[in-house]
Amino acid sequence: MTLFSKAKLLITFSILCASSLCHSQPASPTAQALIEELHLAESTKPIAEQAGWNPKRVVVMLIPALVSTSDDFEAALQQAAGNVELIFDRTGSFFPAPELLVGTDGVIGFCTPAMLKHADARLRWVHNYSVGMEYCTGISNTQREDIVFTNNKRLSGPAIAEHTMAMLMALTHNLPAYQRAQDQGKWQRELSAGVTFGELKGKTLLVVGLGGIGTEIAWRAHGLGMRVIATRRSSQEGPDYVEYVGLADELHSMAAKADVIANALPLTPETTGVFDKTFFDAVKPGAIFLSVGRGKSTVTSDLISALESGKLFGAGLDVTDPEPLPKSSPLWRLPNVIITPHVSAAGADANQRQTVIAVENLRRYVAGERMLNVVDMSRGY
Helix, strand or coil: CCHHHHHHHHHHHHHHCCCCCCCCCCCCCCHHHHHHHHHCCCCCCCCCHHHCCCCEEEEECCCCCHHHCCCHHHHHHHHHHHCCCEECCCCCCCCHHHHCCCCCCCCEECCCCHHHHHHHCCCCCEECCCCCCCCCCCCCCCHHHCCCCCCCCCCCCHHCCCCCCHHHHHHHHCCCCCHHHHHCCCCCCHHHHHCCCCCCCEEEEEECCCCCCHHHHHHHHHHHHEEEEEECCCCCCCCCHHHHHHHCCHHHHHHHCCCEEEEECCCCCCCCEEECCCCCHHCCCEEEECCCCCHHHCHHHHHHHHHHHHEEEEEECCCCCCCCCCCHHHHCCCEEECCCCCCCCCCHHHHHHHHHHHHHHHHHHHHHHEEECCCCCCCCC
């Protein structure tokens, strides 16, 4: 950026601040605590430096789960917006009506092809309620340059990690069998013979995808006395409770050493179908496979074969391919499989964190500050 351009930007920024579009209010103590606790990353530059930044009108999609969790969500958004006009879409739809997008420069809700298609040329910021960005498709080259995308990464990590550990515990203690006996009113002590996996202490857990969710899973597994190893795409760095961090090309060799494998990958072209026959052939016999990333990262037929053959001890699946899982799928009938319908992020605590950061990012957008949880759209996360 030339000296002249910087001077012009500062003048524009000063005018906007003088007109009360720029706020000096700090982050709330709750938001600041979340930023520190979950290590939420800021963008490398303030959004005020984004060409065309001039906050005037923001559409907020109000979904029941968030509204019911936080009584003051709307009021907090209004306070963060200052003089910027907020338009609340109360339909509960995943796509605001096209007329609401006219003149809109910011959207808090869901990034979808329909929303992007009808977006105004002024759109400069989209905050996606979901962590996954796989539905945020159809972006034009201009939109890719003009729009800053943020999402809820790391905010659902604690809830998803607890759900993951719940499935693991249930499988290792044969709880699905006891649940079936309970449904039939049967007292079957002999089912204890199915508790054969052994205790978790000393066993090895491989986290595939050491991001926000994977890190939370790793921390909990370490707390249970497990040896934790992981893979990640970007680097071989990790917290001190992860013994070794490998790159993506080490997946198969590391899977051969793991008693438990947790899929916490985002869905990208590189991760689609990564858990296939070759992967399951490389897995340590008798391992448990847990999937809380995205269903399309697993080749379902190959997973079924690994389960039916006994190569896998069991599987805990919060995500499947396809979703919803058809009634005809053999996965429903396998006794060593737990299936939940893509709900591992559910819970009031996770929803509360999402409202807090949505408000904080709105405050930062209006003030022209560095945004939280910016998505690299070339990578998809």
